[in-house]
Amino acid sequence: MKMFLTRIVLALRRFQQWLVAQAVFGILNILKLFPADSAIGFADRAARWIGPKLARHRLMLTNLRNAYPEKTEAELQQIALASWGHMGRLAAEYVFLDQLFDFDPASPEPGRIEVSGIPIFLDLRDNPRPFIVFTAHTGNFELLPVAGNSFGLEVMVLFRPPNNPYIADKVFAFRSARMGQLVPSHAGSSFALARRLEAGGGVGVLVDQKFGRGLTTRFFNRPVRTNPLLAKLVRQFDTEVYPARCIRLPDNRFRLEIEPRIEVPRDEKGAVDVQATAQMLNDKVESWVREYPEQWLWYHDRWSIKKTLRD
Helix, strand or coil: CHHHHHHHHHHHHHHHHHHHHHHHHHHHHHHCCCCHHHHHHHHHHHHHHHHHHCHHHHHHHHHHHHHCCCCCHHHHHHHHHHHHHHHHHHHHHHHCHHHHCCCCCCCCCCCCEEEECHHHHHHHHHCCCCEEEEECCECCCCHHHHHHHHCCCCEEEEECCCCCHHHHHHHHHHHHHHHCCEEECCCCHHHHHHHHHHCCCEEEEECCCCCCCCEEEEECCEEEEECCHHHHHHHHHCCEEEEEEEEEECCCEEEEEECCCECCCECCCCCECHHHHHHHHHHHHHHHHHHCHHHECCCCCCCCCCCCCCC
């Protein structure tokens, strides 16, 4: 009887996930009927209206108050609303990604996408070696692997699938067609990345997610858990490390930046200092967020260090 009830509960849960996925797909299909700029603008306005009515809005404001104790409540509310609008745009931009990404390395004419650090992309492509590119949930971070792919630069990308399996399947298929080789984040993903680096290839990782079993570090001067994976891979394979980010510009335009190679901290014996490297990643991401706070996903429970489950 207990097994039967368990199966019923799991079936109801799957059905609920299927309904949510169909609703999401339906909304995105409706957006396809409109011009890209109009649809993205509508998604921005809708998210600004819906977001403050959700429980996550309270968490967002708590995070902002902790990060910016010097700012007024009005300033924090303004950032929160803009962050919801940013998330609405992210969702709509999935629909129009093929239209939005108009960057052509061979064309001198600028489009919606501008790229900073082209010589680095070309050097990594033309002089193959193990490397890691790290980024954060800033701007439309999905455009970075698309840019690398446009240069012919093969990068294995570690990503966290959505919790809804029906949405996850769609997202994986969409990303795979545009972003090269993808590795869903799970228990064995680190081995796939290690094999890629051992073979002399490159990997891309997001470093601003909470990791319950991670190292205790600081982010906006508050304790957080940070995944030590990148630092351990650098220590094992002595790879080069490059920061990269996306900045959202006015009029649905974007600037993609890959920065020069950074030197990772090392101990007195010359080995990579994993703890200091994890902190260095947080410091870099914090500098990006402080520059464009509305373009980061503040609704994540990044600062909770008591939980071990994914937020």
